[in-house]
Amino acid sequence: MNNYETVFILTPVLSDAQMKEAVEKFKGILTAEGAEIVNEENWGLRKLAYSIQKKTTGFYTLIEFTAEPATIAKLETQFRRDERVLRFLTFRQDKDFAAYAAKRRNKTKESVKEN
Numbered sequence: 213m214n215n216y217e218t219v220f221i222l223t224p225v226l227s228d229a230q231m232k233e234a235v236e237k238f239k240g241i242l243t244a245e246g247a248e249i250v251n252e253e254n255w256g257l258r259k260l261a262y263s264i265q266k267k268t269t270g271f272y273t274l275i276e277f278t279a280e281p282a283t284i285a286k287l288e289t290q291f292r293r294d295e296r297v298l299r300f301l302t303f304r305q306d307k308d309f310a311a312y313a314a315k316r317r318n319k320t321k322e323s324v325k326e327n
Contacts (some may be wrong), residue, residue, distance in 0.1 A: 213278045215250070215310045220291060221270035224257060231271050234296050237276065241290055247279035251317050264298045275311060276305075288309035 222234055239249060255272035264270070284302055291300040305313060 213248075215276070215305040215313075216284065216302060217274065217280055217305055217313070218287070218300060218302040219272065220272045221264075221272055221298040222296050223265075223298055224267055224271065226271065226296060230296075234294070235273050237294075238290065240285065241287055242275070242277055242279065242283065245279065245283040245286060247277045247283050249275060249277045251313075252304075260298075267298065270298050275278060286287070293324045320325045322326040 220238070221230055226234065228295070235254070239252070242249060251274075253274040255274065257269055258272050259269050263308075288300065288302060292295045
């Protein structure tokens with residue numbers, strides 16, 4: 213099992229409920245394939261660096277997970293088929309980046325506890 217991280221951008225015309233439903237769909241695909249979701253972050257509505265399909269904003273979501281390499285192909289096929297997804301990027305974390313990501317998650321959790 214490898215550590216992976218995927219970031220995808222959903223179209224901004226979705227309602228909050230539709231956006232959450234789309235995220236749950238992709239998390240469901242991962243768990244159905246035996247992946248373990250380590251972290252999920254909703255970055256919210258952000259401005260895009262350049263317009264995509266005449267849209268200048270999008271809902272960003274990050275999911276960190278552990279999975280087999282075959283799972284990535286199935287996930288990315290679903291990203292391509294879903295018209296709500298503007299862009300996506302999935303990459304495998306090497307051991308150094310996985311350690312950095314764990315440290316970042318812990319730091320974020322500590323800052324949330326303080327507030």
